[in-house]
Amino acid sequence: MLDGVSLDHLRIFIAAADEGSFSAGGRRLRRTQSVVSQTLANLEAQLGVKLFDRSSRSPVLTRQGLALLAEARAVVSRMDVLKARAKGLSDGLEPDLSVVVDVVFPLDQLTGAVAAFQEKFPATPLTLYVEALGAVLQPVMTGRCAFGVMGSLPTAPGQLTRERLLSVRWAFVASPTHPLASLKAPIPAGVLAQHRQLVLTDRSELSQGKDFGVFSSNTWRLADLGAKHAFLRAGLGWGGMPTGVVETDLANGSLVRLDLEEVPDANLVMAMFAVFRTDTPPGPAGRWLIEHLKSGSATPARTAKAKRARFQP
Amino acid sequence: MLDGVSLDHLRIFIAAADEGSFSAGGRRLRRTQSVVSQTLANLEAQLGVKLFDRSSRSPVLTRQGLALLAEARAVVSRMDVLKARAKGLSDGLEPDLSVVVDVVFPLDQLTGAVAAFQEKFPATPLTLYVEALGAVLQPVMTGRCAFGVMGSLPTAPGQLTRERLLSVRWAFVASPTHPLASLKAPIPAGVLAQHRQLVLTDRSELSQGKDFGVFSSNTWRLADLGAKHAFLRAGLGWGGMPTGVVETDLANGSLVRLDLEEVPDANLVMAMFAVFRTDTPPGPAGRWLIEHLKSGSATPARTAKAKRARFQP
DNA sequence: AGAAACCATCGCTTGGGGCGATAGATGCTC
DNA sequence: GAGCATCTATCGCCCCAAGCGATGGTTTCT
Structure with missing residues (x-):
């Protein structure tokens, strides 16, 4: 024995204190009265x-007993936490979860799912990375993240599995002061190419040379969606944005939608996927989170519902 | 055994994890390598x-092991807290401390001492009552409070021991709008008696009929020092206050000092005492607090020092 | 190849946890 | 007040899990 006082001592102490009687405490724990008496005498000697x-x-x-009773409860309660955690782990729950999400993923959908996750799996630490485009892929490949959330794969290695989550509506926009904003008719590609396009980029090598929706050779590359947003509003160029991010700008006129000839009906959507390595599929917690990131499983929060209504008119 | 997993299991787990080796972990705990191996196999089976x-x-x-290692540390750490607490109690430290303090006791001295107490005895819950005059005595008599802090005892039962703490300077004051305020010469008792005096009182029976510094038969009795303060400032009467409470009022003129003929040199001080039942003297924590309530042991806080300087010009 | 660690497994011993019995004390009931 | 029920303390006894030492297999370093 490494130490005189054991958990069983504390449990017997608690039972006796709760019941107000050694005999009753013993009955509760299916122990004889004599062991309770001996154990408590032993415990008192140890302490x-x-x-x-x-x-x-x-x-x-005694007053001392009352004070130590609270401490004893704290100890066994902590042990119960450990056992609960172990139970979860033995059922296959992953000990922690790291996820990387593309910036263009709808924020309210993400926050809603994450909040629900924390409530459902309070013992599972969740680490969240937000990256852009190809930068999502890297931590998934290396295994640092259990899965990633990203748009259409620029290159889809065979070792990855992808699972559709939802669609992000996309709009090409510009400031109302921008020359393109005054053109009502569908804008042909040739005209577009004459104006500087703002393009979201990232620092990874995986998306090098793989451009998505780039129509102009005159581009500025921005690694941050918020920065791109600000540049667009400042009239420094035109470019695509998720409608969810710019809807208030479109409503109050600080940005206007561009009608492109190449994109009929302005119906551009980007499908978003959960992506994970086929050899290490997500465990129960990760799976749960993936399910709750899908469009159908929006949180009951009011904002999310309103957003969905706007997405499917 | 009430439960398969014991504290010793966790301690062995922690040692092995820390050392990165079963053998080394065993050495640290003076156990054979075989018991570490067996214990951990057993623990894995249990969990x-x-x-x-x-x-x-x-x-x-493993990742699961890392997660449970943190939990295990939490459990044994909680047990260490319990043992530390028990050590304190076995050394005679009281399990908790209740104290009742008279309102007129200098606030900064009290807060300083209490703050230092919490730092010195973090495990000892401190309950503080603030009462007026005789109301301090009752919880001490009944034993609900280990000791009380009060002024001169109106009646000193033999079963109580008192110990001097410090002196509170006292001033008789009134609003500048009050008729007495315009009298420069020392005011005789006869004149005082013609004006309403505000007197601090309390709801206990112990101080019934025992008035302290009452010169007028026309009195209003207030059970709250703050209320008395407000009444004085409103010009509703005259009365005594601790100088510490009214010094800013005296400085900015919202109250003026009265020069009483009965009280030469305005040198009225009230000695304050720690009072406790002789049969249940305070333990180490209580004694520590009493020592730090004495005037010489002011906290190093700037305010307290400044206050003391003003008290002894 | 050999030494030196490491871990798993197997008997063996032993100390403490648990049981039952007993005795003394206290409170309830008739 | 006698009898009964229930409580705690203590004793002797049993037994299992904890601990030990020995053995064997494996990896790493020299």
Whole structure:
């Protein structure tokens, strides 16, 4: 034995204190009265503290006993936490979860799912990375993240599995002060190419040379969606944005939608997928999170519902 | 045994994980390597979780093992807290401390001492009551409070011990709009008696009929020092206040000092005492707090020092 | 190849946890 | 007040899990 006082000692102490009687405490734990008596005498000796006043018929906690009772509860409660955690792990729950999400993924959908996740799996630490485009892929490949959330794969290695989550509507926009904004008719590619396009980029090598929706050779590359947003509003160029991000701008006129000849009906959508390595599929927690990132499983939050209504008119 | 997993299991787990080796972990705990091996196998079986990957030469924690290691540390750490607490109690430290303090006790001295107390005895819950005059005595008599802090005892039962703490300077004041305020010469008792005096009182029976510094038969009795303060400032009467409470009022003129004929040199001080039942003297924590309530042991806080300087010009 | 670690497994011993019995004390009931 | 029920303390006994030492297999370093 490494230490005189054990968990069983504390459990017997708690039972006796709760029941107000050694005998009753013993009954609760299916132990004889004698072991309770001996154990508590032993515990008192180990701690050097009188826990019970035995002068009356049934023992009553001393003040010291009351103080240590709270400590004892804390100890066994912590042990119960450990066992609960172990139970989860033995059922296959992953000990922690790292996820990387593309910036263009709808924020409210993400926050709603993550909030629900924390409530559902409070013991599972969740680490969230937000990256752009190809930068999502890298941590998934290396295994640092259990899965990633990203748009159409520029290059889809065979070792990856992807699973459709939802679609992000896309709009090409510009500031109302921008020359393109005054053109009502569908804009042909030739005209587009004459104006600087703002393009989201990232620092990874995986998406090098793989451009998505780039119509102009005159481009500025921005690694941050918020920066791109600000540049667009400042009239420094035109480019595509998720409609969810710019809808208030479109409503109040600080950005206007561009009608492109190449994109009929402005119906551009980008499908978003959960992507993970086929050899290490997500465990229960990761799977749960993936399910709750799908469009059908929006959180009951009001904002999410409103957003969905706008997405499917 | 009430439960398969014990504290010793966790301690062995922690040692092995820390050392990165079963043998080294065993050495640290003065146990054979075989018991470490067996114990960990047993623990893994109990929890249903593989803690170590034994495929390589020296075992390495699995992800689950890493997660449970943190939990294990939490459990034994909580147990260490319990034992530390028990150690304090066995050394005679009281499990908790209740104290009742008279409102007129200098606030900064009190807060300083209490703050230092919480730092010195973080495990000892401190309950503080603030009462007026005789109301301080009652919880001390009944034993609900280990000691009380109060002014001169109106009636000093022999079963109480008192110990001097510090002196509170006292001033008789009134609003500048009050008729007495315009009298420069020392005011005789006869004149005082013609004006309403505001007197601090309390709801206990112990101070019934025992008035302190009452010169007028026309009195209003206030159970709250703050209320008395407000009444004085409103010009509703005259009365005594601790100088510490009214010094800013005296400085900015919202109250003026009265020069009483009965009280030469305005040198009225009220000695304050720690009072406790002789049969239950305070333990180490209580004694520590009493020492730090004395005037010489002011906290190093700037305000307290400044206040003391003003008190002893 | 050999030494030196490491871990798993197997008997063997032993100490503490648990049981039952007993005795003394206290409170309830008739 | 006698009898009964229930409580705690203590004793002797049993037994299992914890611990030990030895053995064997494996990896790493020299």
